[in-house]
Amino acid sequence: MNNPHHSPILVILAAGMASRYGSAKQVDGFGPNEETIIDYSIHDAIRAGFGKVVFVIREEFLPVMKKNFDNKLRGKIEVAYAFQNFDLKKFGIDTVVGREKPWGTAHAVMSAESEINRPFCVINADDFYGYDAFQKMYDFLTTAANDEEMALVGFQIGNTLSDHGYVSRGVCAINDAGYMESVTERTNIYRGADADREAIVYKENEREYTIPEGTLVSMNFWGFTPKIIDVARSLFPDFVQNNKHNPKAEFFIPSIPDYMAKMGLAKFKVLPTSSQWFGVTYKEDKEQVRQSILDLVSLGVYPINLYPQVNKVNAALYLEQ
Template sequence: MKPTLFVLAAGMGSRYGGLKQLDGLGPNGETIMDYSIYDAIHAGFGKVMFVIRKDFEHDFRDKILSKYEGHIPVDVVFQSIDKLPEGFTCPADRTKPWGPAHAVIMAAGAIDEPFAVINSDDSYGRNSFEVLAEELMRPRDRKGDYCMVGFRIGNTMTENGGVNRGVCQTKEGLLTSVEECKDIAYNDKYEIVYKDAEGNEHRLDAKTPVSMNMWGFTPDYFDYGVRGFSKFLSEKINVPKSPADT
């Protein structure tokens, strides 16, 4: 069974100043998503699902989905702040989306095969999709067997400012933790550094694995994701912004 590519495209683009998912940057107006989807199709993915917001559905269907008709099955699901697990109600003053953990569970009931999750505004490269497709098509004999494509941080840096990355810890080939580190940048010695919450500077080796939010799941993840998000809501539903929102 070919896996599905699930693209997180509901972001508000507040830092960018617009819906960068819809902005063309290629010679013929291609978006970053177009390049990712092209690579995914050639890597063996058989379907593309997008999570978007209802308020820009018309533009998204016109500018994005129309490109793929006749090439690969595509569909959308919608993320809204009031679509929460049973027993929870969105706070009246909540305006920001809940973040990627919430976005992924919007596809519960719409995806029945192994699937990859990517950001709409990150470029991953064809080899990443090939590695992930091969892993997702591998037979599994147990639930909860998920994966993530890691990247060497030195290959994800820019000289135009700091970046936020999920710094990964692994043991015997298994991912044990992902810590979000913000404003990672080069210092005057061209070392890769970031500061923790106390202002202490830390150096990262260029080969340090980081997450670019490229994950692989099987459909049983949706039950796990709903339980995890429900736990988050029970503890922090009234917190204005938390790590799960980013």
């Protein structure tokens, strides 16, 4: 195990209710031994050198998460859990707001602050990023990260879409030096359905706007120092006040780096990756993800059994499918 006091931390956002997917996709099996997407992310993170993983979850998910991850990760990486809930008082907010889902990804990171005391990486539970992304982020966090310079991994937008519906992406504007100038969350991106069916568009106010194929987007693969939490906490009360009557408003991670970059508080290096992204937004995505993982296993990119000490399934049967 890496020294937990020095190696970067991996923060996995797994508190979503999976409203579009329809089940707890955080623990859905995709690999030969029903490995989850999270399993592959942690495998890549350990290989890259990360020393601790923090799962940000809803408290009611704790038993199933511990059952799925504690034994297989014991002795490999330090494991911690943080709860994302509706308690605003811990952020100094007395306002009572009725909501059915938590306040979004930036709120999730804030919820994990007690477990974060050094440079860290934030990822989604349901996105498969690939080893190259983790290695590049580890290298950045251990050699270049500070309160004035942080990072994100940039993926080409054309490689991040679902065939089965719209997706949300943080669209980046990047300067000549490779730093993010801004990141704008677009929540309704898809392949166009009009004359040019290959065009990538996002819809806003009932209008479609084209996005160039090679545009780099954030897939919520960020490299931060704890400074980001201080800034998020300073912005969150106004966000809650402005959105207390909007039950669907979310405090997205990209809004924090976007604010910091525009205010000159920090620079964010965009780390391009050769990793192939794929993810599960809709139930219909599952078979495609399973096949993609099978292909990587067949090529030897990943072992047939990530955790042979706990998984006893005959994975050879899977490879015959």
